[in-house]
Amino acid sequence: MANFNLFLPELLKAEGGYQNKLSDRKGNTNSLGQMVGTKYGISAPVYEAFIKRPPTVADMKNLPLSTAVLIAKKYYWDACNADEIENQSVANLIVDHYFNSGKRMFVKQVLKDRFGAKIKVDSKISRDTIALINASNPEFLHFEKKKPKPNNNATTIVKPSYSHAWDWLVFTNKKAFQR
Template sequence: MANFNNSIDKVLVSEGGYVNDPNDRGGETKFGISKRAYPHIDIKNLTTDEAKAIYKQDYWDSIKGDEINSDLVAYEIFDTAVNMGSRTASKLAQVIIGSHPDGIIGVQSLAKLNEINEELFLVKYKLAKIARYAYLVKIRPENKKFLFGWINRVLGA
């Protein structure tokens, strides 16, 4: 089974430290935790351990990361959940594996995720993420400034 600790450090590196970009719809953000999503949290003083606890409960557990066999598959879906939301990350995975894309990883989706060819899934999933980012730029041109970074994140650059 996949291990949260194998994924969280990579996510925290991708998310970076404190940012308050006026073009970021999430607003004030630290370790990828946004004021918009967590208005009750003091973002500027958020600790790494607090961020890890949020990511475990609200993202990793929502994608059933502990029940996915492959660390690589779990990481990819988890990283996408952090960046796009758990429902979107789950829907993209469900489309790739041929499950009904309801945005909730359940028993059927888990079974398919645990049987799929890991390499093929990862290639298709990364392409789906890039297509989603292109769509986000199309519907909100202000997102263009983030596109290069998003694509680098997908490619692991």
């Protein structure tokens, strides 16, 4: 089963420390409309929900790593039921997307729209969704071999987009959607 402690180094490497970019107004702005930034990937609205008041720039800059880890585990990892996902890399992919997409659950929308899965599209992963994820071959979620070009014998390996990867995952499990 996947483990949060194995995901954490990847999260911290990707998210880093404090930032306050104008291009990320949604994540950097508290409920008072003040640009206060993010730290360790924890957005101002999420930190506000955690401390139960609008954070200041000083609050965000001084956000302890231990608090950010607690928030990441509770609001993201646990919200995705990632401990129940058998493959660590798949869990990392799902939680990373959830972390960076404003808690949108892309996998459920793809399962419903493209393959007719009887899944309620919300910000939670149900046990049925986990079962579909665990029943799938995780290898393609990370790498896909492209066919060689006519004048080139080399086969390249590329990382697919999220929706492409989930299309494949569901395509390989069509029977699970024929209820």
